[in-house]
Amino acid sequence: MSAEQEILLDVKDISLSFGGVKAITDVSFNVRKGEVRAIIGPNGAGKTSMLNCINGFYHPQVGTISYKGEVRKAMRPYVAASQGIARTFQNVALFRGMTTLDNIMSGRTLRMKRGFFWQMFRHGPALAEEIEHRKRVEEIIDFLEIQAIRKTPVGRLPYGLQKRVELARALAMEPELLLLDEPMAGMNQEEKEDMSRFILDVNSEFGTTVTLIEHDMGVVMDLSDRVVVLDYGKKIADGTPEEVQNEQTVIDAYLGVPH
Secondary structure, three states: OOOOOOEEEEEEEEEEEEOOEEEEEEEEEEEEOOOEEEEEOOOOOOHHHHHHHHOOOOOOOEEEEEEOOEEEOOOOHHHHHHOOEEEOOOOOOOOOOOEHHHHHHHOOHHHOOOOHHHHHHOOOHHHHHHHHHHHHHHHHHHHOOOHHHOOOEHHHOOHHHHHHHHHHHHHHOOOOEEEEEOOOOOOOHHHHHHHHHHHHHHHHHOOOEEEEEOOOHHHHHHHOOEEEEEEOOEEEEEEOHHHHHOOHHHHHHHHOOOO
């Protein structure tokens, strides 16, 4: 199997319910290593629930999720993170009182080997380790062009920059699979263009596989290699952006045609 065809993530027959409410019903798709894979659909289609299943926040009642060829039956978020799956959220989830630099440093926690005692006193091996991790964080800050806000508490930043800091924190984990939940939400056109450029650069320069939820179809068309479409928790289309935008079921879902 070539690198282009290698399956990094395989979702098979996933169903998820909350009481009597079905959030996802019998959904299957895969994510190839090195691609940008979009998940789209109207509000309430089950997109965020699907990301929550992939990173272990939810556990589907039916179906399997395989990551790097291994079936994960009850993956927890911390296990997902340790295995190379990073996540950003629909609503920014940062430490608002901490600086940009400190927020991004928090993304290095899983890669720090020294114990709490050493880290607390920042002495000896722990200090050397922190310097090494800080160097990596500074590289990410330069990459995302946020040098000017590195010492600014994130609570003071405009929304678009907070989204960029959250992306930086996820990148600090050096993920193989990056899950982005509406990375363009609340942004103006210029901010969307910047974020789109950074996502493409992350994919091409770092080789990071990206799975993203996005409502802006222009962004989806520009960024993604393949698109899976959900509606009312069911998969209604799967293919290239050009293929899915011409699917009548997709057109009907976005136009609100009654089911």
